[in-house]
Amino acid sequence: MTTKAKRLNMNQKYQLMTRGLDWETTYQDMDDVFPYDKYEGIKIKDWDKWQDPFRLTVDAYWKYQSEKERKLYAILDSVAQNNSQLSISDARYMNAVKIWMQGVTPLEYNAFRGFCTLGRGFRGAGARVACQFQAIDEMRHHQTQIHAFSHYNKFFNGMNQQSRIRDRAWYLSIPKSYFEDAMTAGPFEFITAISFSFEYVLTNLLFMPFVSGAAYNGDLATTTFGFSAQSDESRHMTLGLEIIKFMLEQHEDNVPIIQGWLDKWFWRGYRLLGLVGTMMDYMLPKKVMSWRQAWEIYWEENGVALFNDLARYGIKMPKHHETATKEKNRITHEFWSTIYQFSHATALYTWIPGNEELDWLSAEYGELFDTVYRPRYEYWKELDDKGERFFQERLPVVCNVCQIPIFHTMPDDPLKNCCLVSEYKGTKHQMCSEGCLDIFNNEPEKYCQAYIPPQQIYQGNCGGATLDDYRKWLHIRDEDTGEYYGSEDHQMWEKWKAQAGKPTDEAA
């Protein structure tokens, strides 16, 4: 008589999958099988010390995820059937969705690619398995976001060229270059950049405002995918912290390497998040919190506490964090001013905030806003009222590292652009800050290859020499761009409001 084998419990399954299924190769040298996990200089003495706090197995993962998928898609069906686009706060809000879809959704796909590489690249099986699950999560986020947004694409402009403009548009080269910088580094730098600096240190500044902003502004589709992704995100955050501690505990020689990466990726992440802060402060008709307030809570309190915890490993606060904090009262206004004047070369609409919004910004940002940015907006409003809506026709100088137009001002002088220069191989390169200059100078061989949109336009590689030629080359249509008031999105929204018997902008 045969006896049924005892069912394994979750922990046993996990142990077998991540330890028992792995082996040391004998016909081939292990270094040939895993050629990428040593060249960065990170020393791992014992991969078995890697602990995945979730101990996920394939069947458990499948079960959790499929349950979430069923719920998500039931709600997305309902969003479509009930014309939920009518429930958003205002059509201006949709530009926050556009910027997410154009800029962040492609990052999810790149994260999928990056974690696939890591899922093959590390010689420790536990780390490989965790990265493989995360790769699937990232692909799922990419897909669920596109599915959630596809309903809005039926009504609003600016969403129909996502894959083309992701590769071409100047303002999307900011997130694109961030991720490609990580993907072209080694596996340990990638995981430090993405799992720790991005997912752990900065994710609250990205995810929280976007998903809460969606909820505040009546966007059910985005809120739902946000919540559906939330449990994955918390798993990713935990992975990020575990991998950092694992690397730090494995060898003291790892500490300075990791410190260098934390310095770099803190600054790159901070620069990227300026775009998110701008969305929070300007694109959400109903505000969640200001960038300044989010920075104080999520960086000055939580982020600093995290770095204090890491001090016992010899890790110091990331370089230039003081500058980031100095900029908290200005970065989003400088960024909005930039998008406002270049919005004829984006698939976004921009506008001057209304009086109530300006009052909110004054209350959040105080004196600097009242003396500098508010009068600036009032001047642009005057021009607009005269029929001379302000657009910049000349291409800007763009930072060779973060790829943002150099609108940034001096750390101690918010009235003067900061533009720093470094020469490499006889060619001068411009950077927006000491943070980006350090990154360039540490690896000039890498950043001298950067594809910087204005440089490429002037070299003749982007359809022509003017912003208008360039926009056509991006396949962004006239009606996708420029001023919000009077745009097709605005006109449609006004029509819907009139049909519903709500007061329109003209009447208000």
Added chain:
Amino acid sequence: MAVKFIGDSYDFPCANQVENYGGDMNLYIVWDHHLIYCAPNAYRVPVNIKFRDFLEQVFAPDYKQHPDAEKVKWDEGVWQMENEAWTPDFDKTLEENNIAHNSFIRVNTPGLEGMHGVGN
């Protein structure tokens, strides 16, 4: 610190080298305290254009929506190149002024500190 890499070498040309400009070059220039124009401007320019012609015919028109644009006297500006003091000769060409590919020029015009006196 230098980039770490696999293989024998890691050597690529700069994407923005002057060779890619067919005899022209890039010039970067900012008029300080006129931040309604958010960033320094980038130009593809011939190397033999006179600096004054560049300023008057190419650069100044880009600030046409600024009230200071019609009051500016470039000769009275305080000039910098690569953030260090520099004196241009307005009637010489860019090349003769030692302006090279990707040079970054800054001009400050005392008395014209932007609208409201706050750099706008």
